[in-house]
Amino acid sequence: MSGKKVIQTTCKSCHGGCGVLVTVENGLITYIEGNPKSPMRGTMCAKGLASIQHINHPGRLVYPMKRVGNRGEGRWQRISWNEALDAVANKIKGYIEKYGANSVAIGQGTGRGYNRYTVRLLNSIGTGHALGPAYICFFPWLLTSKLTVGNKLFCDYHGWGGEFPKTQISWGRQLEINNADGEMAVWFLDSLRHAKNLILVDPRATAIANRANLWLQVRPGTDAALALGMLNVIINEGIYDKEFVSSWTHGFDKLVARIQEYPPEKVAEITWVPKEKIIRAARMFALDTPGCIQVGEPPVASSNSTQTLRAILCLIAVTGNIERPGGMVDWVPPDTGPMEDFGTEIRAPRENLKSAIGADTFRLPIGRCHPDTVLRQLREGNCIIKMLHQSGGNPLFSLPNSENVRKALLNLEFISVAEQFMSPFAELADVVLPVAHWLEEDAIWDEHARFMIGAVNKVVEPPGETWPIAKIFNEIGRRVAPQHWFDSVEEMLDYELKKANIKWTEFKELGFLARTGQEQRYYKYKTDYYGKEGGFPTPTRKVELYSTVLEKLGYDPLPYYAEPSESPYSTPELAKEYPLILNTGGRIPFYFHSQYTNLPWVRELQPYPRVQIHPDTAKKYGIAEGDWVWIESPRGRIKQKANLFAGMDPRIIVVQNSWFYPEKPGPEHGFMVSNANVLTSDEGPFDPACGSVNLRALLCKIYKVEGNDDA
């Protein structure tokens, strides 16, 4: 490459999706900025912009490598791609032959635009063992949304139907600093210009607290009670959408009976939110319509996620906010159809899905294994899974009880990891495959099948022998299930775009395909969109306030509240030793889970993890701003630096997640020092339906680290 040119691409530094313009001179990137013509109108975050430090990082993995010492010893030998891929493929084929397809697990971390390849690889080899953090992430929302309305619901921040949300609820989400789960920070923030009411449901005063006209300072883990209390007010005051409820919902009378158990007085006691505020929030959301609710992780990373999310979905339904402009909508995808079809168009054998570990206990995510059960079996040495092939992700940070996770992983016979850096997890592998950055690959970006997909265009050559993740999937796929994979990545990309009648080479020029404005559709249940008979794609063709699917699976068809597994009320004896409520959900806008603490530009902004402690609590324990603090739970202890924060209840502390120290020596890189999941429990109780576990409302104690000035 020579001369100066500007290349249009799509960022994947988080879940991704922002349009990017990159200036390249003589094969080197000289500038990076947002694309003003993209649906994100040229905005970009610190992570995406710092990508130019990422691609030039001296720690990048640039060759395939195999382990030569003991596992986790950190001794590696460079090998060829053929040797590496053959090693992975031969292990997959060997284990399948010896123990059946379910002896192979395929894993990934959070969604980074290649979910569909993971799913296709799973299905093409026929295993039911997808290993990842989905069950404590977005997956329960997709499941419960599907149960209730038959599809996925996203906030309509766009006004394409002529209305913007008038009342918005930010429910434990902080969408202002992330692009997760099908929404974008910039869309939400822009839509606030049109909103009358913003209700913040969060234990903390987040960055939008000053703009919210109502802040419900909910006790961690009690979200279901709050939603049910709001339903109680809305229904008993008769301010629900009567027309929508009578024509388009199923089981309203049963919901009416259930919510009588949650009068605002009782809910106030459970949630610590004053009764008056619960009533005000309920009235605001019911009367100032349309409205939408952005739902974050805390209601999901809970041992009652299914019913918490169901309660919130019922709240959206009875206020008539489903499929209404400015409410919550199931977006029609672009002409390509949902990209995830690429993963699901082939299916693993039914018996393998049914016999996936934990699938008989946690019956909602039909045919998905339960990670905590898998890891327990691995530790106990009685697990059918012999190997794991993982793309990105870092189970040592994303799954509960990191020490137990490590023990379990070490009991696998074989681990292969596709990664960009030698992460604490990659250090445990037998074979490591080096992956290209999004600035170095051609790919189709998509996440959660919303209204758009984006073209990721190669800007610079990948370093060394790194390969795009799509190519790694395809080359493994070709070796283990050639009938389902392709001669080249370009052929695969063409195949994925075929329904839109467009080739990859045309799409890459276009930049993105989006169904927006007049082309988007609302009130689809009033048409034949979901089938000739109309209505919603649920068994009753209505919004199921009373879930017939849950009933069939043997679960409570109506939402209820359950006290967190560990709390001052459910475990008062434990609370004597561990008196503070521990929330592990602290997020940092310029890091993404365990990524980017190795980039100097962003690391400078916050060099060490911070635990938020109320000034009164800090005083009680003799802790000052910036002190290193031990945070101890019944599982273990970690240290983070004190950040005195008055915007929350003094009985709560919030630690930041996924910290390790890339500058510290391997193989551990200090992953047990400050990692929030050292504190969390993998023992349950789990959500009965989808197996999620309580990570955001545990108990802990804190004390100052004496005489240690460093991490």
Next chain:
Amino acid sequence: MRKAIFRDMGACVNCKACIIACKVKHMSYPYAGLSKLAKPKGRNLINVYQSGPEIRGDRVYQSFVSIACMHCEEAPCIRVCPMSAIYKHTQTGITLVDRGKCIGCKVCLWVCPYGAPSFDEAGKLVLCDLCIDRLNESKKAACEAACPAAAIFVGTPEEVAELQAKKAVQRIERGIIT
């Protein structure tokens, strides 16, 4: 045309995109090396500061603002600089630095009411130049372009005033007092 910068303290979400956008624009990017990790080095041209949170009754007082050179009309730094190293761009009023003249005495820092001056490795003054070259190409300043919260606006003083008035009308219309 005179340029003014508006930073919306009510809108900023403390994501710090402006800081990195500024680095992309104004700093060379050779990789700094692992040894420098976790050791904060010199200040950026633009920094985000927090006030609060303070809770009084039902109200939360918490705001964030990104601060860089404000390009004052009567810039005290220009008045006190003994080397006349700081000057105004004639058409836009943007405050610029003649690095060759700067002796790194830092008197500008004594008088700047915003604490905006930053100094490079040689100890010489570096200031936000409002991305004057981008403005000349009719592009937004790097920080303004990146900001997802529309909390930064560069325009003429008249445009800033109009933007503020529009926001006030919206607030009155919606009955929100912020």
